Amino acid sequence: MNKNLIEEFKEKKVKIGNLEISPPTFLAPIADISDSIFRQIVKEFGGVGCVFSEMISSDALTRGCEKTALMLNFKHTEKPIFFQIVGKNPLRMAMAAKMLEDLGADGIDINMGCPSKNITKSGGGSALLTDLKKAEEIIKKVRKALSIPFTIKIRAGWNENSLVYNEIGKIAENEGVDAMFFHGRTKKQMYSGSVHYEWIADLKSRVKIPVIGNGDIVDGESLIKMLETKCDGVMIARAAIKKPWIFKEILDGKEVEVKTLLNIIEKQFKQLQEVYPENLAKHKMKLFLSWYSRSLPHGKKIRLQLNDAKTSSAVFDVFLRYKEEV
Numbered sequence: 001m002n003k004n005l006i007e008e009f010k011e012k013k014v015k016i017g018n019l020e021i022s023p024p025t026f027l028a029p030i031a032d033i034s035d036s037i038f039r040q041i042v043k044e045f046g047g048v049g050c051v052f053s054e055m056i057s058s059d060a061l062t063r064g065c066e067k068t069a070l071m072l073n074f075k076h077t078e079k080p081i082f083f084q085i086v087g088k089n090p091l092r093m094a095m096a097a098k099m100l101e102d103l104g105a106d107g108i109d110i111n112m113g114c115p116s117k118n119i120t121k122s123g124g125g126s127a128l129l130t131d132l133k134k135a136e137e138i139i140k141k142v143r144k145a146l147s148i149p150f151t152i153k154i155r156a157g158w159n160e161n162s163l164v165y166n167e168i169g170k171i172a173e174n175e176g177v178d179a180m181f182f183h184g185r186t187k188k189q190m191y192s193g194s195v196h197y198e199w200i201a202d203l204k205s206r207v208k209i210p211v212i213g214n215g216d217i218v219d220g221e222s223l224i225k226m227l228e229t230k231c232d233g234v235m236i237a238r239a240a241i242k243k244p245w246i247f248k249e250i251l252d253g254k255e256v257e258v259k260t261l262l263n264i265i266e267k268q269f270k271q272l273q274e275v276y277p278e279n280l281a282k283h284k285m286k287l288f289l290s291w292y293s294r295s296l297p298h299g300k301k302i303r304l305q306l307n308d309a310k311t312s313s314a315v316f317d318v319f320l321r322y323k324e325e326v
């Protein structure tokens with residue numbers, strides 16, 4: 001394992017517009033997960049240069065949806081923070097971007113990769129990979145509306161026969177996008193197969209703006225594979241939900257004790273119950289516990305009990321019983 005690559009990487013920074021981010025590591029946008037409470041947990045462990053919000057619907061935001069308002073909270077300790085927007089209407093996307101700039105975002109990102117049917121059926125997320133004219137129009141309008149750094153997050157294309165990452169790269173560069181986040185899979189792949197490092201290396205070799213590599217980073221070895229693409233930074237999603245200390249772990253090889261994680265979960269769950277309405281709190285607690293259980297000993301036991309938990313207090317009880325046992 002080429003550990004020197006990691007040692008060098010730790011000292012690097014990436015310049016996105018006027019922002020210098022060091023180390024060049026990013027917590028990904030993760031729907032229902034990367035809220036303010038979770039971002040603070042990841043920040044406290046260290047090793048992360050910049051955090052992203054979960055995706056925010058530009059339609060819902062500009063129409064004043066209450067649930068969306070709950071996604072806008074952030075603390076100064078989370079900065080620098082990028083807010084990600086999703087949608088297909090260029091005017092609404094520009095309006096949403098400006099609203100978030102006014103709220104104090106350090107950067108705005110456009111979601112051009114989400115493969116979920118809920119998003120693509122209305123033309124947003126990875127559906128934009130099939131309509132580059134629309135993608136370009138959105139990019140132009142949003143760039144014009146903003147004075148802060150502006151990025152896009154893409155997949156490679158709809159499927160292997162329609163790879164468009166280089167075309168989008170050209171559009172992004174011409175239209176003043178400050179960096180690209182690239183999950184090296186197609187929409188059709190969803191999360192299957194492996195990430196295509198060669199696509200990320202290819203894009204990086206063709207554009208001058210920074211390219212941040214994303215996909216399948218879970219440890220030092222997979223970090224090195226990504227760094228070998230010569231990408232300017234890395235973004236992590238799933239491994240961070242299982243281990244919020246993943247950034248510290250891959251940079252410094254620092255593992256975290258189970259006890260520390262259990263104490264964090266307890267604090268997080270109390271906050272979730274305080275901040276969110278009951279149903280949302282219950283949904284989030286179930287989701288988190290199910291992800292965390294994958295890095296906890298005998299985690300399957302937790303997942304089996306979660307099915308029957310009908311309230312946030314019942315989910316909390318499942319957790320507390322487990323905590324007492326270990």
Ligand SMILES: Cc1cc2nc3c(=O)[nH]c(=O)nc-3n(C[C@H](O)[C@H](O)[C@H](O)COP(=O)(O)O)c2cc1C
Binds near residue numbers: 028054113153214215
């Ligand atoms: C539960 C879940 C929710 C996600 N939500 C978003 C999102 O809101 N916006 C986005 O651009 N990508 C989203 N993604 C994709 C991740 O940001 C990331 O691109 C992908 O998981 C690959 O990175 P990884 O291998 O480190 O997980 C989500 C992924 C997961 C698993």
